Amino acid sequence: MHLLGTHYGTYEVRDDGRGGQRLVPFRHDPDPSPIGLSLLEMADHPARIPTPMVRRGWMEGRERPGERGRDRGRDEFMPVEWEEAIGLVAGEIERVRGTHSSEAIFGGSYGWASAGRLHHAQSQLKRFLNLGGGFVSSVGTYSYGAATVLLPHIVGARATSQTDGPSWDLIEKHARVVVSFGGFRLTNAQVGAGGVGSHSTRQWLERTVRSAERVIVVSPVEGDIPDIEGRERIEFVPIRPNTDIALLLGASCELILAGRADEGFLARCTTGYEPFRAYLLGETDGIAKTAEWAARICGVPAAKIREIAGLVAGKPSLLNAAWSLQRARFGEQPYWGLIALAAMAGQIGRPGCGFAFGLTASSSIGEPIRRLHGPSVPQGQNPVKAFIPVARITELLSQPGGTLEFDGRTLALPDIRLVYWAGGNPFHHHQDLHRLAEAWRRPETVIVNESVWTATARHADIVLPATMPFERDDIVAASKDRWIVASRKVREPFAGARNDRDIFAALAERMGFGETFTEGLGEAGWLERIYAGYRQGFPELPPFETFWAEGFAALDPQAQAPRPHIPFADFVGDPARHPLDTVSGRIEISCETIAGFGYADAPPHPAWLAPEEAAAPGARAWPLHLLSPQPAHRLHSQLDHGAVSRAAKRGGLEVAFMNARDAARRGLAHGDAAEIVNDRGRCLVSLDTSAAIEPGIVVLPTGGWFDPVALPDGSVVDRGGNPNVLTSHLGTSRLGQGSAPNTCHVDVRRFEGALAGGGRDGP
Numbered sequence: 001m002h003l004l005g006t007h008y009g010t011y012e013v014r015d016d017g018r019g020g021q022r023l024v025p026f027r028h029d030p031d032p033s034p035i036g037l038s039l040l041e042m043a044d045h046p047a048r049i050p051t052p053m054v055r056r057g058w059m060e061g062r063e064r065p066g067e068r069g070r071d072r073g074r075d076e077f078m079p080v081e082w083e084e085a086i087g088l089v090a091g092e093i094e095r096v097r098g099t100h101s102s103e104a105i106f107g108g109s110y111g112w113a114s115a116g117r118l119h120h121a122q123s124q125l126k127r128f129l130n131l132g133g134g135f136v137s138s139v140g141t142y143s144y145g146a147a148t149v150l151l152p153h154i155v156g157a158r159a160t161s162q163t164d165g166p167s168w169d170l171i172e173k174h175a176r177v178v179v180s181f182g183g184f185r186l187t188n189a190q191v192g193a194g195g196v197g198s199h200s201t202r203q204w205l206e207r208t209v210r211s212a213e214r215v216i217v218v219s220p221v222e223g224d225i226p227d228i229e230g231r232e233r234i235e236f237v238p239i240r241p242n243t244d245i246a247l248l249l250g251a252s253c254e255l256i257l258a259g260r261a262d263e264g265f266l267a268r269c270t271t272g273y274e275p276f277r278a279y280l281l282g283e284t285d286g287i288a289k290t291a292e293w294a295a296r297i298c299g300v301p302a303a304k305i306r307e308i309a310g311l312v313a314g315k316p317s318l319l320n321a322a323w324s325l326q327r328a329r330f331g332e333q334p335y336w337g338l339i340a341l342a343a344m345a346g347q348i349g350r351p352g353c354g355f356a357f358g359l360t361a362s363s364s365i366g367e368p369i370r371r372l373h374g375p376s377v378p379q380g381q382n383p384v385k386a387f388i389p390v391a392r393i394t395e396l397l398s399q400p401g402g403t404l405e406f407d408g409r410t411l412a413l414p415d416i417r418l419v420y421w422a423g424g425n426p427f428h429h430h431q432d433l434h435r436l437a438e439a440w441r442r443p444e445t446v447i448v449n450e451s452v453w454t455a456t457a458r459h460a461d462i463v464l465p466a467t468m469p470f471e472r473d474d475i476v477a478a479s480k481d482r483w484i485v486a487s488r489k490v491r492e493p494f495a496g497a498r499n500d501r502d503i504f505a506a507l508a509e510r511m512g513f514g515e516t517f518t519e520g521l522g523e524a525g526w527l528e529r530i531y532a533g534y535r536q537g538f539p540e541l542p543p544f545e546t547f548w549a550e551g552f553a554a555l556d557p558q559a560q561a562p563r564p565h566i567p568f569a570d571f572v573g574d575p576a577r578h579p580l581d582t583v584s585g586r587i588e589i590s591c592e593t594i595a596g597f598g599y600a601d602a603p604p605h606p607a608w609l610a611p612e613e614a615a616a617p618g619a620r621a622w623p624l625h626l627l628s629p630q631p632a633h634r635l636h637s638q639l640d641h642g643a644v645s646r647a648a649k650r651g652g653l654e655v656a657f658m659n660a661r662d663a664a665r666r667g668l669a670h671g672d673a674a675e676i677v678n679d680r681g682r683c684l685v686s687l688d689t690s691a692a693i694e695p696g697i698v699v700l701p702t703g704g705w706f707d708p709v710a711l712p713d714g715s716v717v718d719r720g721g722n723p724n725v726l727t728s729h730l731g732t733s734r735l736g737q738g739s740a741p742n743t744c745h746v747d748v749r750r751f752e753g754a755l756a757g758g759g760r761d762g763p
């Protein structure tokens with residue numbers, strides 16, 4: 001059987017009866033995702049990049065590196081032969097290293113690329129750059145940036161891993177009350193980084209909903225209650241975006257007032273409760289954080305907040321928060337507040353109870369299976385120590401010699417002359433894209449490996465065409481299910497496209513370290529080596545030849561069955577013998593380390609910080625709050641051209657959701673073409689008012705291809721419907737410096753202009 005492994009699932013390759021092939025879902029997947037079904041359509045799509053391309057202005061301006069980037073993103077491209085392209089790229093890297101240093105090269109190259117252990121573009125790029133002298137890197141993720149910095153201070157690094165929360169089997173069995181902030185956006189669980197063999201999140205969620213007494217979704221969007229069996233048993237509590245921390249503080253305060261805070265747990269397992277308690281009671285600022293106080297901020301009635309507090313403290317309970325809550329300004333606060341409330345309710349350390357982050361954010365979260373550890377391509381050591389928190393790319397490019405506050409440190413921002421990106425799409429993923437585009441013109445050279453003409457490829461100087469997964473052999477193994485997949489080459493590479501690995505091997509060869517890069521192995525040799533690594537960990541796996549012929553191997557489900565994982569159980573059982581790896585060894589309700597940083601945007605304990613932007617009471621200019629969740633019909637910007645994503649558009653436009661009355665007040669109705677606007681940008685969408693969206697909110701999922709077009713009056717509108725033309729570059733805080741797209745204020749209006757033609761495919 002020939003299989004293809006992707007981040008959204010595993011697919012079988014079948015003859016389509018017309019001499020071609022089509023994909024069908026993997027027979028062992030009970031809940032497959034349609035996202036990948038359009039994958040093969042991209043084989044010779046007009047958006048594919050056929051040959052290496054060089055931007056004309058870059059070629060012609062070669063003598064004056066300082067001015068080279070002026071027309072980046074607006075210029076035309078010229079095809080060149082591979083031989084010449086490899087020479088140009090190798091020459092540029094050597095020139096920049098020689099004239100400046102490896103500290104002038106940014107290779108952070110964030111992005112999801114494709115699944116597959118070998119042909120993972122980012123790993124291959126980093127291996128290549130490391131072996132050649134290093135690069136300025138990035139730390140953290142767009143997904144979970146604030147949490148990754150905050151949680152080690154509060155509960156320790158060991159408990160911080162995204163997948164280390166309570167597992168679904170224990171939640172189903174033990175949690176009587178489940179409250180989820182941001183709900184359960186089940187469409188997100190179609191996806192799992194590195195691959196998915198079988199999707200089981202829906203089943204687990206349905207079982208949990210069946211067995212719990214109360215399941216409550218607190219969210220601005222009723223659609224965060226997914227369409228599952230038992231849906232009617234889930235209670236919806238609407239809340240204003242970015243105000244969950246107020247609800248959590250209100251509930252915590254009410255526990256104290258009702259004499260129900262678990263003083264024993266707090267004394268034994270936490271530190272810093274006293275200052276938090278004083279803050280909740282208003283002893284420090286004269287404002288008691290009662291349910292009434294919280295209700296005025298978050299819009300949830302005080303009685304409901306009191307009820308939630310009582311439920312959480314009175315029954316075995318689990319508090320969950322979507323990752324989206326921490327992708328907002330001051331996004332550290334709701335996560336810390338959630339942990340504080342779970343601690344005050346005495347729930348942490350009980351099986352299936354306490355707190356969790358991101359249940360349904362990805363297929364692997366909560367899966368009760370031990371992690372499938374396996375080897376990937378070794379990236380080597382980076383001799384350059386300079387780095388940025390990943391979402392500070394605009395600051396890095398625009399402020400050479402400047403500094404950046406981050407987690408108690410002051411980072412120096414190096415002077416970047418060359419950017420190399422492979423497997424990511426910053427012109428999809430970064431906030432305030434017009435601001436990024438300005439900063440992006442500063443470096444002397446930008447090199448991008450891509451399969452398709454994304455906005456990032458169009459903003460490069462040298463574009464090297466990369467293969468897609470069905471054009472190469474690979475091993476795909478999801479980290480938390482039973483399947484290891486032989487992902488097969490079923491098409492010859494499109495036109496001149498090459499595997500990233502072969503591109504970097506050619507560059508390394510040209511630069512004199514080809515053998516070090518390849519270790520003398522070709523694709524087949526590397527695949528066998530990677531598989532051998534798995535067999536070492538899982539001796540029940542068959543020999544490579546059998547695996548390759550069968551198309552997949554499954555691990556023994558019994559051997560895979562884990563010892564029940566109850567986070568914090570050892571610690572709570574005996575905090576002295578099993579301390580956490582925090583400074584105090586305990587859960588930090590107030591944190592002296594964070595207090596020591598002195599950041600006004602990240603105070604010493606969970607707190608309500610008033611919003612700065614137009615959301616402040618009385619602000620008029622941008623009255624609507626824009627949320628940009630993950631797209632249901634694609635993975636980020638990938639396959640936006642494919643049938644599955646296209647079918648979800650209307651008239652070629654991305655669909656934005658808003659309340660019907662908000663629309664009517666603006667003279668707009670369901671199905672209208674409209675533009676979402678603020679000071680940073682404008683983008684075109686088609687309006688949908690049929691979904692249950694709270695007033696004051698607009699929802700535009702991510703992933704529409706950034707496609708700015710100039711209108712006759714000189715203004716620019718993005719017809720790709722990418723919410724990041726509107727979002728702010730500001731990070732969560734100086735502590736986490738995470739991306740914060742979910743704090744964004746906009747208005748919606750009728751689009752009066754006229755646009756010629758549809759979206760663009762080529763450069």
Ligand SMILES: Nc1nc2c(c(=O)[nH]1)N[C@H]1C(S)=C(S)[C@@H](COP(=O)(O)OP(=O)(O)OC[C@H]3O[C@@H](n4cnc5c(=O)[nH]c(N)nc54)[C@H](O)[C@@H]3O)O[C@H]1N2
Nearest residue numbers: 111112113114142143423424425429449628636637638741
């Ligand atoms: N407003 C807003 N913005 C957001 C978010 C949000 O919630 N709201 N979410 C953020 C989050 S959590 C994330 S993770 C990011 C995701 O941002 P990205 O990971 O950058 O998004 P992708 O579209 O997956 O980009 C991957 C790119 O790699 C290319 N690619 C795939 N396979 C290969 C390959 O084998 N070789 C090469 N060379 N290229 C390949 C694809 O064509 C695609 O262009 O977006 C972030 N942006």
Ligand SMILES: Nc1nc2c(c(=O)[nH]1)N[C@H]1C(S)=C(S)[C@@H](COP(=O)(O)OP(=O)(O)OC[C@H]3O[C@@H](n4cnc5c(=O)[nH]c(N)nc54)[C@H](O)[C@@H]3O)O[C@H]1N2
Nearest residue numbers: 143182188191219221241242322323324361629630635636
């Ligand atoms: N199909 C698909 N699945 C994906 C991805 C994809 O691109 N496509 N991307 C994957 C990636 S990289 C990541 S990081 C995860 C992200 O996983 P998450 O960050 O958990 O998901 P989001 O879709 O951004 O947001 C989930 C919900 O949170 C709600 N929400 C937003 N702001 C607030 C708030 O202030 N308060 C409350 N209570 N609710 C709020 C929104 O209504 C939204 O529907 O998803 C992964 N899954």
Ligand SMILES: [Mo]
Nearest residue numbers: 141142143144
């Ligand atoms: Mo993400």
